[in-house]
Amino acid sequence: DTAVSQTPKYLVTQMGNDKSIKCEQNLGHDTMYWYKQDSKKFLKIMFSYNNKELIINETVPNRFSPKSPDKAHLNLHINSLELGDSAVYFCASSPTGGGRYEQYFGPGTRLTVT
C-alpha cells in the first residue's frame, strides 16, 4: 500500500564508511528524486532521474552516486562519509507530463555520521 518507501529509516555510521539508501515507488511515476533536509529543515534537491536517466545533478560532492536500476527504484550510495553528511534524506517521485509537478515523498532516512 505504501507509495514511496525507503530503507533504512535510520542509519548510524562512522566517518569514512560507505553506505547505501534504497528507494522504491509503486505509483507508476517516471521521475524520482533525492532531497537532503538539513538540521534547519531546509529541503534541497540533490538528483533527479527520469526513466532511469539522470536529468538533474545539483552541486553535490561526487562521493554521492545515485543509481536507478529501473524506473521504480532509485538508490543513493555515499562513499567516504563525512560528519557534514548527517541529515535526513528523502526520496520522492512525480508523474511526468500532463502539466503536473507535484511530488510524493518517502518517509526519509535519518543518517547520522559519528
Added chain:
Amino acid sequence: QKEVEQDPGPLSVPEGAIVSLNCTYSNSAFQYFMWYRQYSRKGPELLMYTYSSGNKEDGRFTAQVDKSSKYISLFIRDSQPSDSATYLCAKPPTGANNLFFGTGTRLTVIP
C-alpha cells in the same frame, strides 16, 4: 534571490483560530505552486497545488495566489492540534521537474 521565500515562524495559535501561512516567489515565468505539510520525523505530504490566481479550497484549507504581488498563502480554518506541523511552500522552476522549497513555517495549535 531564492525562488521562494517563507517566514520560518514559529507560529503558535489557539485551537479554532484561523491560520495564515505565507510565501513570496521571485520567478513569474512559471506559475505552479504547492503546499506541503511535514509532521515531525515524517516525509513532506502534499496538501494542495494551484496554478491560477484566486482561491482553491479543500476542506478547512484554502490556497490563495496573488500574482500581482507574487504572494502565495495557505489559510487553515478552525485549526486543530493535529494541524501542528511544518508547512512548506514549493514551486518548480521554469519547465524543470524539481521543486524549490521555502524554509517552512512551524505551526503549533494549542488545545
